[in-house]
Amino acid sequence: MEGLCETRRAAIKGRMDIRELARHLGLSIGTVSRALNDRKDVSPATRQRVVEAAAKHGYIPNQSGRTLRSGRTGTVGFMLTLEHDSAIHGDPFFMALLEGLQNGLSEHDLDLVVLLARKGEDALTFLRRHVSRGTVDGWVLSGTQHDDPRIPFLLDRNIPFIALGRTAIARDYAWIDLDFEGVMADAMTLLTKAGHRRIGLVAPPATINNSHIVVERYRDALARADIPFDPALVHHGETDESDGEATASELMAMPDRPTALLLMGETAPVGAYRALRRLGLEPGRDVAVIGLRDNPACRALSPDLTCFSLDLGDLGLALARGLVAMLPGQTEDGGPAVQALWGMTLRLGQSHKVER
Amino acid sequence: MEGLCETRRAAIKGRMDIRELARHLGLSIGTVSRALNDRKDVSPATRQRVVEAAAKHGYIPNQSGRTLRSGRTGTVGFMLTLEHDSAIHGDPFFMALLEGLQNGLSEHDLDLVVLLARKGEDALTFLRRHVSRGTVDGWVLSGTQHDDPRIPFLLDRNIPFIALGRTAIARDYAWIDLDFEGVMADAMTLLTKAGHRRIGLVAPPATINNSHIVVERYRDALARADIPFDPALVHHGETDESDGEATASELMAMPDRPTALLLMGETAPVGAYRALRRLGLEPGRDVAVIGLRDNPACRALSPDLTCFSLDLGDLGLALARGLVAMLPGQTEDGGPAVQALWGMTLRLGQSHKVER
DNA sequence: TCGATGGCCGTAAACGTTTACGGGTATCGC
DNA sequence: GCGATACCCGTAAACGTTTACGGCCATCGA
Numbered sequence: 177m178e179g180l181c182e183t184r185r186a187a188i189k190g191r192m193d194i195r196e197l198a199r200h201l202g203l204s205i206g207t208v209s210r211a212l213n214d215r216k217d218v219s220p221a222t223r224q225r226v227v228e229a230a231a232k233h234g235y236i237p238n239q240s241g242r243t244l245r246s247g248r249t250g251t252v253g254f255m256l257t258l259e260h261d262s263a264i265h266g267d268p269f270f271m272a273l274l275e276g277l278q279n280g281l282s283e284h285d286l287d288l289v290v291l292l293a294r295k296g297e298d299a300l301t302f303l304r305r306h307v308s309r310g311t312v313d314g315w316v317l318s319g320t321q322h323d324d325p326r327i328p329f330l331l332d333r334n335i336p337f338i339a340l341g342r343t344a345i346a347r348d349y350a351w352i353d354l355d356f357e358g359v360m361a362d363a364m365t366l367l368t369k370a371g372h373r374r375i376g377l378v379a380p381p382a383t384i385n386n387s388h389i390v391v392e393r394y395r396d397a398l399a400r401a402d403i404p405f406d407p408a409l410v411h412h413g414e415t416d417e418s419d420g421e422a423t424a425s426e427l428m429a430m431p432d433r434p435t436a437l438l439l440m441g442e443t444a445p446v447g448a449y450r451a452l453r454r455l456g457l458e459p460g461r462d463v464a465v466i467g468l469r470d471n472p473a474c475r476a477l478s479p480d481l482t483c484f485s486l487d488l489g490d491l492g493l494a495l496a497r498g499l500v501a502m503l504p505g506q507t508e509d510g511g512p513a514v515q516a517l518w519g520m521t522l523r524l525g526q527s528h529k530v531e532r
Numbered sequence: 533m534e535g536l537c538e539t540r541r542a543a544i545k546g547r548m549d550i551r552e553l554a555r556h557l558g559l560s561i562g563t564v565s566r567a568l569n570d571r572k573d574v575s576p577a578t579r580q581r582v583v584e585a586a587a588k589h590g591y592i593p594n595q596s597g598r599t600l601r602s603g604r605t606g607t608v609g610f611m612l613t614l615e616h617d618s619a620i621h622g623d624p625f626f627m628a629l630l631e632g633l634q635n636g637l638s639e640h641d642l643d644l645v646v647l648l649a650r651k652g653e654d655a656l657t658f659l660r661r662h663v664s665r666g667t668v669d670g671w672v673l674s675g676t677q678h679d680d681p682r683i684p685f686l687l688d689r690n691i692p693f694i695a696l697g698r699t700a701i702a703r704d705y706a707w708i709d710l711d712f713e714g715v716m717a718d719a720m721t722l723l724t725k726a727g728h729r730r731i732g733l734v735a736p737p738a739t740i741n742n743s744h745i746v747v748e749r750y751r752d753a754l755a756r757a758d759i760p761f762d763p764a765l766v767h768h769g770e771t772d773e774s775d776g777e778a779t780a781s782e783l784m785a786m787p788d789r790p791t792a793l794l795l796m797g798e799t800a801p802v803g804a805y806r807a808l809r810r811l812g813l814e815p816g817r818d819v820a821v822i823g824l825r826d827n828p829a830c831r832a833l834s835p836d837l838t839c840f841s842l843d844l845g846d847l848g849l850a851l852a853r854g855l856v857a858m859l860p861g862q863t864e865d866g867g868p869a870v871q872a873l874w875g876m877t878l879r880l881g882q883s884h885k886v887e888r
Numbered sequence: 889t890c891g892a893t894g895g896c897c898g899t900a901a902a903c904g905t906t907t908a909c910g911g912g913t914a915t916c917g918c
Numbered sequence: 919g920c921g922a923t924a925c926c927c928g929t930a931a932a933c934g935t936t937t938a939c940g941g942c943c944a945t946c947g948a
Contacts, residue, residue, distance in 0.1 A: 193904070195904080205904090209906060209907085210907085213906080215907090239905095241903075241905035241906085243905085244903090244906090245904080245905045246905075246906055246907090
């Protein structure tokens with residue numbers, strides 16, 4: 177009876193069970209499980225025999241079964257919110273990042289799972305849904321808002337996570353953020369040293385956290401150079417291509433128009449080039465232009481855009497390691513949560529120059 | 533005893549069980565499950581009462597439990613192989629596609645899960661690993677090779693999938709592919725009508741399936757225009773930026789150099805523009821250039837690149853619907869597997885022109 | 889009135905793992 | 919020779935759902 181039942185299951189499903197594997201080996205499923213999970217209480221000889229048999233029969237443990245019992249999924253979730261789709265679509269930022277993340281997680285036998293919010297689904301309900309379904313062990317959060325409800329949500333349930341980007345939340349959690357302070361300092365120094373006194377700034381929307389940092393450092397740099405702050409020179413927008421074009425047009429239509437543009441968006445410089453040329457102005461000759469990152473779109477610009485670069489693969493690796501340290505049972509404790517700024521290096525092109 | 537045990541579990545875990553929810557309602561867990569899954573054998577009044585209680589307590593079923601029992605995960609996997617990373621990194625193709633996919637799946641209460649192969653992990657072993665772990669119910673395959681082992685693997689185990697791209701495999705399966713036939717016909721007509729007789733072609737690597745189609749149609753078009761085929765004008769490469777630059781340089785160094793370049797890669801035109809200008813040649817004036825797709829990088833080019841466009845969101849939607857029709861229990865049968873070409877429309881810029 | 893039918897609901901057995909617990913040897917120290 | 923101690927291994931109970939099955943009650947037709 178019992179034997180019949182087991183053969184039936186194996187025959188029907190055609191899948192290698194841990195039970196089936198144990199039967200082949202003449203062992204109990206408990207021993208097989210212990211052997212495959214590198215736990216103690218298994219003799220080296222048996223362990224090897226089990227591992228070899230598993231490889232031979234192509235046995236890979238069912239994830240639902242092990243998750244249900246152990247509570248661990250062996251996966252980490254990356255939350256991709258496509259709220260501002262234009263900003264993301266033009267953005268190869270994440271693709272390169274994902275690879276680094278997966279590489280970092282692979283070191284600990286973990287897998288990365290990228291999840292997308294459903295149409296019209298709020299970021300928090302999306303997170304809540306997947307958290308209570310138990311899809312992943314930990315989270316990498318991107319696109320952090322100035323006041324991001326996901327952070328307290330995860331903190332209160334002490335679910336491991338690391339954020340790509342700071343917030344205004346005054347609680348202790350792990351994050352890595354791009355060094356916008358350094359970027360702004362370098363860019364503003366370059367421009368003020370060259371004699372620019374009217375510098376147009378395109379910053380991300382005010383809801384995004386780094387927007388505040390950018391504007392703050394912009395004003396600091398002006399003060400250091402004894403230049404009065406003119407709020408009309410600062411624009412907040414989606415920092416995508418079309419917005420870059422519109423904003424550059426507006427700034428250049430001012431009576432006392434800027435001599436330099438600082439565009440803190442991935443594809444904004446593309447639009448800015450277009451807008452300038454429509455006005456008969458050439459970037460790098462009539463107007464100085466500095467962008468944020470040397471992404472493929474900006475690399476296509478001519479003259480070469482002066483902007484900043486970073487190693488996205490390394491950043492992904494750092495995020496992965498920061499998160500892994502917080503997962504239960506990985507190390508003893510992992511120490512304090514990582515909080516770090518990720519430096520970006522200035523790449524001089526031709527676009528920051530002007531002829532006087 | 534029993535009551536104590538249950539309270540302990542709920543107190544410790546702090547999570548709302550189906551058992552806990554049933555206790556609150558004074559119902560059995562079977563009835564609760566049936567009510568939430570919209571099955572029969574539940575009175576309308578009870579059903580409503582259960583649904584309301586679930587919403588009130590924020591109960592969301594644990595995925596591992598339901599998957600383990602039912603065999604369904606409610607998710608669809610998108611396989612992202614970063615083998616040719618340069619081709620992908622510069623490629624916002626997928627990001628836009630993913631959104632359409634998720635939207636299509638949301639219609640059926642399914643979720644998209646993007647998975648990355650580990651470093652050095654073969655595409656097939658990656659797939660085999662996740663299939664036997666049972667991570668998803670169906671697959672969307674991209675980057676199909678000319679002879680792709682993943683196709684027979686999934687077919688033999690009759691696991692639902694749809695491929696973005698054809699292969700040379702003569703078996704019946706669902707796929708949607710870009711209409712490279714149409715693209716090549718339109719592009720070649722444009723060039724030959726303009727009098728070009730030496731047209732340089734940059735095609736994807738020979739292992740990629742569409743590479744064959746591209747070259748085939750290239751020769752067809754030449755034959756139609758009574759132009760002899762010169763194999764020296766055809767290059768196979770990664771079709772990324774640096775490769776586009778190298779290939780364009782090579783082609784332009786020929787004694788009888790081409791008067792037009794046809795670049796069937798996402799970012800190859802960016803490199804080509806750069807190479808041409810280094811030789812003192814201006815795209816759209818001295819050499820005609822036609823690209824594949826109007827991605828952000830190509831949109832940054834000046835003069836405007838003549839290339840093709842498609843709605844990636846719609847494509848994702850179509851893929852999702854094609855796959856959903858194959859999932860068990862969705863419809864009666866779903867009919868024959870969808871096999872379709874996805875049209876691309878020509879966008880005329882300035883780059884295809886030449887002065888004679 | 890009675891058998892049959894159908895609507896609701898509870899019971900319990902799965903699904904495939906992990907893991908606490910206990911038992912059986914062999915080894916070791918005295 | 920004997921108790922104590924490792925070292926292995928098997929047993930069985932979880933984990934949270936779904937679902938086949940059976941039972942109860944009300945309704946209905948004759």
